[in-house]
Amino acid sequence: MMTAAWMYTLIPAAAAIIGATVxxxxxxxxxxxxxxxxxxxxxxxAAAAGEILPDVMHRGSPVATVIGGAIGVAVMLLVSQLxxxxxxxxxxxxxxxxxxxIDGLVLGIGFAASPRVGLLLTIALTLEILFLGLTVANELGESVRSRLKIVGITAALVLLLPIGALLAAPVGALPDPVVTGFFAFGLIALLYLVTEELLVExxxxxxxxxxxAMFFAGFLLLLVCEEIIG
Structure with missing residues (x-):
């Protein structure tokens, strides 16, 4: 299944390159x-609330949830400072x-939960990575003249997606409380992405x-995808 996680990272990676090219x-x-x-x-x-959150709540490991969530908060705040x-x-x-x-790590954690969660996270993160590709290209365009170089730098950056997914490969084989902690970390990372990055910008x-209205359109789209995938 982690092989599938690595392969699915190619979808958001391609989206980032397309975004940079555009x-x-x-x-x-x-x-x-x-x-x-x-x-x-x-x-x-929708992916965080509909997939990761229920998984964390139903595992019945409050201590692991607190520890994993606290680590997630600390890491995301450090990223914010950076x-x-x-x-x-x-x-x-x-x-x-x-x-x-971190996105690659979260995607790998999703596949550790189930193929369904991993697939839905792939859909969600593809759109987020597409935006990152647009952002990187716009910012680099102010100092780098070569369009090909800008797209190449973006492509090199998105190689970190499969690396993150591979780092999450051992998660599924760990004890259940540890897995819960990883899921809590992933949940915090996704919520931070929504509230402190995407919506703020x-x-x-x-x-x-x-x-x-596009926020709710995106939310409803993933809910429909969840229903279709079952």
């Missing part, structure tokens, strides 16, 4: 970018690289009703 050729307007962020946030939130202090292209690449590595542009 961004270097046609810069999306702020409303379009905000709509993508809202939509991705809705999908990721992103705040990041200066220039190198700082940006470091912060984005850590984000992508999405609201940097003036709100429009149709843009805001």
């Amino acid at each position: 961004a270097v050729n046609t810069r999306p307007g702020p409303n379009i970018v905000s709509a993508i962020q809202h939509f991705a946030a809705g999908v990721v939130f 992103e705040t202090r990041a200066k220039g292209p190198v700082g940006l690449m470091t912060a984005v690289g850590i984000d992508i590595l 999405a609201h940097e542009t003036p709100d429009r009703p149709w843009v805001t």
